[in-house]
Structure formats: C-alpha cells, structure tokens
Amino acid sequence: xxxxxxxxxxxxxxxxxxxxLPIQRCTVHKHRNLLAHAPKSMHDELTEDYxxxxxxxxxxxIEKSRKAFLGKWRLKYRAVAxxxxxxxxxxxxxxxxxxxxxxxxxTTNAIERLNEEFRRRIKTQTxxxxxxxxxxxxxxxxxxGQIQMRKVDGWETLSQPLEPMPxxxxx
Numbered sequence: 328x329x330x331x332x333x334x335x336x337x338x339x340x341x342x343x344x345x346x347x348l349p350i351q352r353c354t355v356h357k358h359r360n361l362l363a364h365a366p367k368s369m370h371d372e373l374t375e376d377y378x379x380x381x382x383x384x385x386x387x388x389i390e391k392s393r394k395a396f397l398g399k400w401r402l403k404y405r406a407v408a409x410x411x412x413x414x415x416x417x418x419x420x421x422x423x424x425x426x427x428x429x430x431x432x433x434t435t436n437a438i439e440r441l442n443e444e445f446r447r448r449i450k451t452q453t454x455x456x457x458x459x460x461x462x463x464x465x466x467x468x469x470x471x472g473q474i475q476m477r478k479v480d481g482w483e484t485l486s487q488p489l490e491p492m493p494x495x496x497x498x
Contacts, residue, residue, distance in 0.1 A: 329435050331356045332414065353435040354381050357411070364406035371376040373407065376400070381433065386422040394420070425484035444474050 328334055329351045340348055358377055365373050376399065380392035393411075401408040411418070421432040431437065448468055454462060468474040 329353060329432065329438075332360075332436055337417075347436045349420050349423060351432055352414045352417045354418065354421075355436055356434075357418055360410050361407050361458065364410050373400070378391050385426075386419075389419060389422055409498050414417050425487055427484055440475065444468075448473065 328340055328348060331338070331353050337350055340350060348407050358374070358381075361373060361377060362370055376392075376396050380389060380396050383389040397408050397411060400411070421429050423431055445465055445468065449455070449464065455464070465474075
C-alpha cells in the first residue's frame with residue numbers, strides 16, 4: 328500500500344488488514360515535507376542528499392545514506408531530520424521488494440496522475456446517472472486510449488513475497 332502519509336489512513340489500513348500490512352510512504356510527498364522544514368537557500372543541498380538516499384542502488388546503500396542524511400541534517404536543521412524520522416521504516420518499504428519494482432513502489436504519482444486525468448475527463452459531467460457509471464466510464468477511457476496507465480516496473484516479480492527487512496531506527 329502506497330500512501331501520502333496521513334496517520335488516519337495508515338491507522339485505518341492497519342486496522343483493516345493488520346500490522347503486517349506493508350505500507351510505503353510516498354517519497355515525493357516526504358521530500359516536499361522535508362523542504363518545508365528548511366530555508367529556501369538549503370533546498371538544493373537537501374534535495375541532493377535526499378535523492379542520494381532514496382535512489383541509492385541497494386538497500387545497504389540506502390541505509391548508509393539515511394544514517395548520513397540524519398547525522399548531517401540533525402546538525403543543520405533538526406526539523407528536517409525529525410520529519411524524516413517521523414516516516415520511519417515506512418519510507419523505505421520499497422526496499423523489501425525486488426529492485427526492479429522500486430521505481431513504481433516509491434511514490435503515489437502514477438495513481439494520482441490517473442485520478443487527475445479521470446477527474447479532468449468527467450468534469451464536464453455535472454451528474455453521473457448511477458454509481459456503476461464511474462467504473463464503466465473509467466474502463467471506456469482506458470480502452471479508448473484517452474487515459475493511459477503507466478506500466479508497473481518489475482511486474483514480472485510481483486508474485487515474489489516481501490523480504491522482512493527492519494531498519495536500524497536508532498541511526
């Protein structure tokens with residue numbers, strides 16, 4: 328499950344499917360949150376450090392970069408480090424997947440883009456006749472090619488189980 332980070336949604340998901348539900352915090356939304364905690368003059372440096380961490384090639388490199396990020400930003404702007412720590416291991420759930428899936432699993436952008444395009448397409452409809460119209464209209468827009476879904480990277484490995492991989496949160 329990939330979420331933007333609202334605690335109520337995460338709590339509802341865990342309540343519905345249990346504590347073992349793998350929840351991934353959207354890395355793009357977390358980046359925006361981090362930028363909000365730093366002065367504009369530090370945004371480029373913060374972005375570079377964040378990308379080095381999130382887009383590292385292996386889980387081990389991600390963990391090493393995370394520790395370096397926290398150490399550096401605790402000294403510069405503690406609120407940035409606190410914000411990263413708030414997300415905890417849910418910001419790195421994607422590392423439990425096959426690396427071919429990491430690109431698709433880091434962010435909610437693909438589904439948000441689909442929702443945005445669907446809303447744009449139905450905006451001219453003031454009222455839809457019934458609830459069944461919505462999936463029918465979505466399917467018609469997908470089938471006609473007016474809305475295109477982005478291919479999920481690593482789809483060949485989707486059937487593989489998740490690796491248990493707790494992070495060292497004491498970093």
